[in-house]
Amino acid sequence: MSLPSKLFKSLVTIKNDLKEDIDAVFTRDPAARNSLEVILTYPGIHALVLHRGAHCLWNNEQKLAARVISYGSRIMTGIEIHPAAKIGRRFFIDHGVGVVIGETAEIGNDVTLYHGVTLGGVSWNNGKRHPTLEDGVTVGAGAKVLGPFTVGKNAKIGSNAVVVKPVPAGATMVGSAARMISDHHDEKGNPIAEKSPDTKSQEKTATSKQATARDTAFQAYGIDPTSQDPVAEAFAKMLEHIQQSENRLDQLQSAMCDIDPNFCKKEYDKLCLEDLDVIGRADINDVDNELK
Numbered sequence: 001m002s003l004p005s006k007l008f009k010s011l012v013t014i015k016n017d018l019k020e021d022i023d024a025v026f027t028r029d030p031a032a033r034n035s036l037e038v039i040l041t042y043p044g045i046h047a048l049v050l051h052r053g054a055h056c057l058w059n060n061e062q063k064l065a066a067r068v069i070s071y072g073s074r075i076m077t078g079i080e081i082h083p084a085a086k087i088g089r090r091f092f093i094d095h096g097v098g099v100v101i102g103e104t105a106e107i108g109n110d111v112t113l114y115h116g117v118t119l120g121g122v123s124w125n126n127g128k129r130h131p132t133l134e135d136g137v138t139v140g141a142g143a144k145v146l147g148p149f150t151v152g153k154n155a156k157i158g159s160n161a162v163v164v165k166p167v168p169a170g171a172t173m174v175g176s177a178a179r180m181i182s183d184h185h186d187e188k189g190n191p192i193a194e195k196s197p198d199t200k201s202q203e204k205t206a207t208s209k210q211a212t213a214r215d216t217a218f219q220a221y222g223i224d225p226t227s228q229d230p231v232a233e234a235f236a237k238m239l240e241h242i243q244q245s246e247n248r249l250d251q252l253q254s255a256m257c258d259i260d261p262n263f264c265k266k267e268y269d270k271l272c273l274e275d276l277d278v279i280g281r282a283d284i285n286d287v288d289n290e291l292k
Contacts, residue, residue, distance in 0.1 A: 017052070017089070021045055024090040028112055043077035044093030051081045058083035088135070095141075102130035104148070107137075114141040114159070122147050122164070134169070 018039075025032050025042060032038050038045060050073040058066040066083035074080040078097040081087075085101045088109040093099055095115035101107070104127070105119040117139045121129030128148040133139070137151050140159035145151065152169030162176040256263045 014052075018045075018049065020090050021048060021092075024092045024110070028092050029094060043079060043096040047073050047077040047079040047081060047093060047096060047099075048087070048091060050077075051083070051085070051087065054081075054083035055085070055087075085130075104128045105130035106132040108133055108135040108153075110136050112138045114139065114143075116142040118144045118146070120144065120146045131163075 022035050022038050022045070025038050025045065032042075050069055054066040054069040054073070057063075057069065063083070070081060070083050079093060079099045081099075081101045082103040082105070084103045086106045087101075088107055088111065090110045091107060092112045093114075094112065098116040099113055100118045100120065102119055102121050104121070107119075111133050119131050119133070123129050131145045131147060132150045133145075134151060134153040134155075136154040137156070139145065139157045140161070142160040143157045144162045145157065146162070146164050149164075149166040151157070151163070151167040152171065154170050155167045156172045157163055157167070158172065158174035160176055161173050163173050167173055253263075
């Protein structure tokens with residue numbers, strides 16, 4: 001194919017992509033009034049157009065030029081998209097300020113991000129480090145999606161949610177809870193008293209590998225993917241206590257029946273972990289194993 005033909009084909013592709021992007025804005029933003037306004041004043045459109053150019057250069061081994069375009073786009077729009085990130089069609093970034101999309105992130109078609117969203121990594125290792133958003137995903141303002149996992153089709157992530165595990169298709173993820181993780185303080189922030197030398201020497205061998213991993217691991221944004229949700233842990237402890245109390249009530253009822261045959265033994269509805277959606281299947285299994 002001759003150079004003029006390639007250039008013409010590229011211009012047609014750019015035009016069609018831009019038209020799709022503008023149509024996506026009108027579909028998802030009721031504040032949009034006309035195409036000229038969208039082209040001139042929407043930073044999400046500017047960032048997306050510049051990213052396509054940077055991505056093309058990146059794939060053709062012009063990495064410095066790609067990074068320069070990406071950096072200029074960040075200065076102009078407040079949106080940082082790594083040139084290597086893969087983005088599908090009809091992608092829409094609303095408002096856009098503070099959006100960060102990492103190098104190995106993959107975004108499907110008809111995805112919507114609001115301002116302050118981070119598609120980040122939690123590892124220094126080479127390879128896949130950032131999330132994959134499948135078609136139709138919506139990520140609310142300020143949400144952080146951290147790690148090399150997949151967010152399923154048409155899933156929704158609420159504003160300011162912190163997601164570090166895979167999300168099934170069609171699911172909605174909300175909420176975030178922070179807690180202190182320290183070798184020198186408990187969860188309430190109180191200093192932990194130093195242990196005796198004998199105790200330390202006994203535990204040194206068992207904890208050396210864990211300490212080394214903890215000290216050298218890259219915990220981006222203060223997130224440790226292996227940490228359990230503190231809310232789920234609190235509910236698990238409460239439900240464990242409730243189950244123990246229910247078992248004790250059963251024992252008391254049996255004892256009363258032995259003493260007084262006329263005593264009426266009543267069945268009551270028992271609370272189980274599956275009744276609470278806040279606790280995942282892994283947490284349920286962990287607590288059940290502890291009870292056994």
